[in-house]
Amino acid sequence: MTSAKPSRRHDRIIIHFDYDCFYASVFEAENPALKSVPLKQIIVTCNYEARRRGLHKLQLIHEARQIVPDVVIVLGEDLNRFRDASKELYKFLEAFTWNGKVERLGFDEVFMDVTDIVDFNQSLLNPNDLKNSYFQLQKNDPTVGFAFDSTKIAGHGFANIPQTQSPMPDTNIPTDDHESLMARLILGSHLAQHLRLGLEEQKGYTSTVGISTNKLLSKLVGNLNKPKGQTTLLPPYVVPDDREVESNVTAFIDGHDIGKIPGIGFKMSQKIRNHVLSRPAEFELGLIYGGTKESVTVRDVRLFPGMGPELLEKVLGGPGTERGIGGKAWGLINGIDDTEVQQAKKVPTQISIEDSYTRLDTMPQVLKELRILATSLIKRMQVDLLEDDGDDSTTRRWIAHPKTVKLSTRPRPPLNSDGTRARSFNRISRSGPLPNFVFNLKDGVDVIVEKLVLETLIPMFRKLHPYPSGWNLSLVNIGITNMIETASDDGNGGGRDIGRMFKRQEEVLKEWKVEDRDVPPDTILEAVAESHDAISTDPSAGNEVSDCTMTGSEDVIPTQTSADEPVEWDDEEVEDENREICHECGATMPAFAMAAHERFHSLET
DNA sequence: TAAGTCTAA
């Protein structure tokens, strides 16, 4: 067995931000008296006062009430406030980057790659007066920045190997680039502190920060001092093989439970645990790894006989798993993570809305919930994908056109008394082209929602659940994906990554940029994709475009209903004034939607 | 492209 120690690169400086109990902070910013923030039946998060009194994250609400009777529960129905706050803080940080590498993870975490800023400032250091250094925040404006002491780390440092008196490099520990890496981490720590305090003073949010050379390590090391702290993982990151010392990376990461490593989730940690605990390499039973050990640390895994990328590939690999997962996991275990901090993106790659239910088993209910979900979705699209038009701000334009809409459900297992069927807890889904009428800004949301539900979502639902009853859903999700970004007007706006787009998409984009920006012709896309038959390609068609799309989606219905699917599909429906009932299928809907609905039926079969 | 899996907050 060769020394399977993979090479570690540490040419980057990455900062990881984690806002302290973010959800609670959002409310505290509005009303300091508030105590905790639950979502549905569970407390998603709580502030530190609540934690001091014995509450914790993901706790059941009634449980929390028993422990702290006067707890203030805030319903988190409205995620928009969190989304907005998250975006605001993210924008604040983004303004500091030079390379645009700022990546959000959930609402309350941000990675920043500040390598270029750090390198630039390293070159400015005056070796004769390191204590009085100046950190320049803008490349071409020396007046913007702050004074700092570049002989000291800002905030906490983590080192297993005790650092010597001199805070500057200890040359007794032979490492590659020890000195330079230390200097750059110091720079990074001061920049991090500047940003962290800026976030606190100017936005009112405290955060916990980690500084290291990759996403994995900066995220993990930040946890050492929270809340309101920052920690830098100190060198040496690499030590020569013949030394008895460990690198600080190894020393740091080794103590973690294997499942705590970002990227190694529930499934993978289970597999690894099973292997390390219960099947010690055939022989050598039990002596070292035997006993009844509960937790498996990174060190346990790393030192397991024969452990390496190949073994991990065997343990973790298999059909449906990521290729090269063994090598990747082996890297993580060794503190290696070469994944890039993503460029700031103007548009999300996907938007989805979902809700869960204790009981959802009739069509009228489904129809109602689909309307609710679709309404949220359309509104979200109009918030996240619309931008004020550059020239006159009275008009808005779509910055991206999602091409695909997907409906997912999670059927509740039947739980049969007589027999055997206890079954999957997983989601099933159907997807198809997103009709163009959703981009129409003249129609009201209600009109769009109604058309979308009747013409697209219900047909998908039928494919998912061919029988009108007999199912019971615990979850419904609607999402849009496959964003086709509109090219930015001036080269300025951050859409710099356009080179990464597929060539074909670029050509298509050019074509329809000439036309009405609010209604991209799917027809052209499909013609280029050369798969669909009999689709009108008349680009001058205004409202007709939606009809074309309808025809497109209608393509799939017969193939479904023809085979093994039942045909009886009438639901008994609750009566409601202001609503009409369809003679064909029994669905009810607002009067204005009936025309479209009837057209839908006329296209059926 | 469509459907699904795993991960993470």
Next chain:
DNA sequence: CGATTTAGACTTA
């Protein structure tokens, strides 16, 4: 643990 909701990266066919 699991409970929930949203999102991204990835596989298979």
